[in-house]
Amino acid sequence: MSFTVSHEHGSLGMTDTATLHLAGTYRRRVAASLARIWENVFDWEHLAHLHDGSFADCVLLDRGSWGWRVALTPMGGTAREIEMRADRAMGRYTSTTLDGVGTGSKIRVTLTPHGAGSVDVLVAFHLPEANPGRLAALGEAYAAAYARLWDEDEAMMQARERMLARPNRIDRTAPPLDLGDEHLVRAALPLFFELGGAIFRLVRLNGNLVAHAAICPHWLGPLDTAPVIDGAIRCPWHGYRFDVVSGRCAAHPEVRLAAAPSIRIDDGRVIARLC
Numbered sequence: 001m002s003f004t005v006s007h008e009h010g011s012l013g014m015t016d017t018a019t020l021h022l023a024g025t026y027r028r029r030v031a032a033s034l035a036r037i038w039e040n041v042f043d044w045e046h047l048a049h050l051h052d053g054s055f056a057d058c059v060l061l062d063r064g065s066w067g068w069r070v071a072l073t074p075m076g077g078t079a080r081e082i083e084m085r086a087d088r089a090m091g092r093y094t095s096t097t098l099d100g101v102g103t104g105s106k107i108r109v110t111l112t113p114h115g116a117g118s119v120d121v122l123v124a125f126h127l128p129e130a131n132p133g134r135l136a137a138l139g140e141a142y143a144a145a146y147a148r149l150w151d152e153d154e155a156m157m158q159a160r161e162r163m164l165a166r167p168n169r170i171d172r173t174a175p176p177l178d179l180g181d182e183h184l185v186r187a188a189l190p191l192f193f194e195l196g197g198a199i200f201r202l203v204r205l206n207g208n209l210v211a212h213a214a215i216c217p218h219w220l221g222p223l224d225t226a227p228v229i230d231g232a233i234r235c236p237w238h239g240y241r242f243d244v245v246s247g248r249c250a251a252h253p254e255v256r257l258a259a260a261p262s263i264r265i266d267d268g269r270v271i272a273r274l275c
Helices: 035-044 044-050 132-164 182-188
Strands: 002-006 021-030 057-062 067-072 079-088 092-099 106-113 117-126 177-180 191-195 198-207 210-214 233-234 242-243 262-266 269-273
Touching: 021 132, 035 106, 035 117, 035 132, 044 067, 044 132, 067 233, 079 132, 117 132, 177 182, 177 191, 182 269, 198 269, 210 262
Parallel strands: none
Antiparallel strands: 002 021, 021 117, 057 067, 067 079, 079 092, 092 106, 106 117, 177 269, 191 198, 198 210, 233 242, 262 269
């Protein structure tokens, strides 16, 4: 990953953006495929979860093949109506603030593939601010914010690419797995293990040992560090919550964790067995 930030101030000549001024640009080479980046661009749902340090809430208002429109609330701020419109054929998209703080602002992003697994990204910040000093400060703030967002997006896209390359079937004929002495296992919780080609995590729930799939079935997000709260775990990418025992997602019943191995104690040994 590499990036540069520049500040190129000046008014725009186009009539539809005559009140906007270029606060600066942010350039970066993202180590992810163009397919993953476009997937990420259209994925409004991750904004308030993967980027929970930047955004407090995101409510979908409209979406289609053209892009999406959301009410996005930054941390410590008020909701802003943001519209993202994409031109995939031209390799670019624009996010426009339609209502709220910064109304009229346009953030234009150009995507240029660089080989099979990386893309050069150019972000231009066009803001309704004429004061040069204020414009420069806003440009710095936007560039810093976008650096953080792209850091988080890049990590997610890379993790998703790795998971997509893995076999997505569980071999349920795999023999039972001895995880070890019960006392040692309990002392080592949470414990990760692989069985039937899938990754599971062993946790303590109400004093019992319970296994659950360590991969979110929605976008293959990681559940390996998700704390168990009220018997459920939450995916850090999109906020989907799953019951540890049943694997069900109450808000999205069409999505469910892969069936986990049953856990039994045989002669003081912890045994995981796929059904």
